[in-house]
Amino acid sequence: MNKNKMIKTTISVVSLITVWGLVSKMGVVSSYILPAPVKVLNTLFKMVQTGEIFEDIHISYIRVLKGFFIATLAAFILAMIRIILPKWNDYYENVLQFLKNVPPLSLISLLILWFGIGETTKIGIIVLTAFFPIYLNTVKGFISCDKKLLEVGEIYGYSKVNSFFKIRLPYAMSDILVGMRIGLGYSWRAIISAEMIAASAGLGHMILFAQQMSRTDKVIVGILVIGVVGYITDRLFAFIIGKVLKGSEKNGWD
């Protein structure tokens, strides 16, 4: 981010907090509904000092990473089979299309029945959420591969598998990474919802628990932390994409 952009971002964030502060100072709404920014900040400091916030972040983060990893792997393998062995695809394509239209949260009751409220349920929800954007983008990337480039591989005697890894995969890389980036964002959304329904730790649980204890300040801290952690993860991912995709066209991800 350059200096100019940084200043503009700071201005918008500061003015937002100022408006928030003014509204709570004037007593337009009760401090229970909207606590003052100072109070939220204090709560944040306390939670940082005791370390409880890091514990929740850590737990949610590990769940997201596990689920995201499994989803990426499954999406990649199924997309690859679809290209290399198109006939096998018939076995699972329609099942996937069906599952795509079922919101993962609607499955949570079943998952709890089957797996209890342990880690499996939460990771399962993330896998189901993150899988589809990754799978669909990966397939799109593989299928839209330029036929003319595939012909070059054919001329130089590339086998189907070889041409997949040397031509189709690099060609699809930008699509795959877009899918992964969307999938990662979805994972964050999904884990919070899942933790609100069935969990004894994690950011989602923290927020719900704070609400039940009438601690709106903690709720807001939770929301801010989710946003910041999600943002940092996304930036990191964008940075990696920039490194991987050197040489190809601009993608508007800087």
Add this chain to the structure above:
Amino acid sequence: MDGIKLVNVSKSYEVKNQQLKVLDGIDLNISANKMTIILGRSGCGKTTLLRLVSGIEEVEKGEVRGVRLKRKAYVFQEDRLMPWLDVKRNITFGLKKKQINHKKIDEIIEMVGLEKFCSAYPSQLSGGMKQRVSIARAFAYNPEFIMMDEPFSALDFFTREQMQKELIKIHQKTRCAILFVTHSIDEALILGDKIVILEKGRIKSCYEMNEKKQERDLLDQKFVALKKQIIDDLRII
């Protein structure tokens, strides 16, 4: 090495429910060690002929003999470079890691005049430079048989002339078979051992030339007469 033989090769495409015959009963010998030029107007089936010989497309009728076992390379009309690979990796695209002879690759890069652009990506090159990379890719493969589809048409006059000379040199060194498609009569006269004129999917005429390529002078009476004859062949529709 034996040559390649086309026997009664035909091909048609379906366009708007109509069969469009592109090639009609082509019989052709592509001799090993020689440069065979296919000359014709645009749309006469030149590229289709190359695609059939290369095996990218299947022959509808007839057969192409002697091409399967050969190590072949193809220079396409467009550059067809991999955008994610730099120049050097694009040039060695056809080779396995173990087969890469760096000294030879550097020589080829020098021949096409891209020493300074070894690590550039295709998006950073001009159209002519990209085409030169694609020509280098074909030669780096050590082919026994090269198909070239108007490879020099994107190059400027001087680069084209230089590349033609280099092609003659390489051909004399490697003695590989070359099937070269062009619409430029001059290019055909400079490069060819045999010129085949294609017209509406049929072979119209065929000329053999035995003069040494370095000594050819297109202003020589013999070549002027030949050029006239070729123009006449192409003109009658």
